[in-house]
Structure formats: C-alpha cells, structure tokens
Amino acid sequence: MHATRTPAQAKAWLAAQGKSVKEFANENGLDPATTYQVLAGTKKGRRGEAHRAAVLLGIKEGVVAQ
Template identity: 70%
Template sequence: MTGIRTAAQAKAWLEHQGKSVQEFAREHGVDPATTYQVLAGRKKGKRGEAHKVAVLLGMKDGIIAPDSAAKYDELP
C-alpha cells in the first residue's frame, strides 16, 4: 500500500471490490458494528478491535497482534 486511506477511500475500496461492510467484517473476523464505527469516524482505531479494523481497511499503519486467546489455548 502506498498510503493511508481516508474513510471515503476505504468505502470506495470496498465498493470497488463489490464487498459490503458486513462481508468484509465476516471475512476478517471482526465486528461489523465496529467496522461501521471506524468508517464513520466514531472510533479512531487506537486500540483493540477498532485498531484491527483500521489497519485491515488501510486507514492506519500498524500491526495486528495475534489473538491473545490463542496464547491461552496453547498452555498445557
């Protein structure tokens, strides 16, 4: 990716792919409501699920940490 997308660009990107917000959320295992909130600017994507959504949409440069629940599944 060459740059960070604005919310309008992220919406256009989804439309260009022919994907709804719901479909995008299902594919990436994120909450659809959080995805809508990030796209609307109500959540800034600073941490947690909103951060993950913002990174996946290309609205933020960042790292998506592995699911912490998976770490506990591996314990003896």
C-alpha cells in the same frame, strides 16, 4: 509502505471489490458494528478491535496481531 486511506477512500475500495462492510468484517473476524464505526469516524482505531479494523481497511498503518 502504502499510503493510508481516508474512511471515504476505504468505503470506495470496498465498493470497488464488490464487498459490503459486513462481508469485509466477517471475512476478517471483525465485529461489523465496530467496522462501521471506524468508517464513520466515531471510533478512531486506537486500540483493540477498532485498531485492527482500521489497519485492515488501510485507514491506519500498523501491525495486526494474528
């Protein structure tokens, strides 16, 4: 498994790919507001869509149900 990223590292990872947070959210079927909140640390990604966003961003290890 890969090491998890900090929210700052996840933002840098998105920037390195040339993607905005909104683009990433839309590509992965996420709510952009929830994705921004996970990156800001206001949502911890414990359950639901915040969990899914955190896992896809690499901030948290876990399984994403398809």
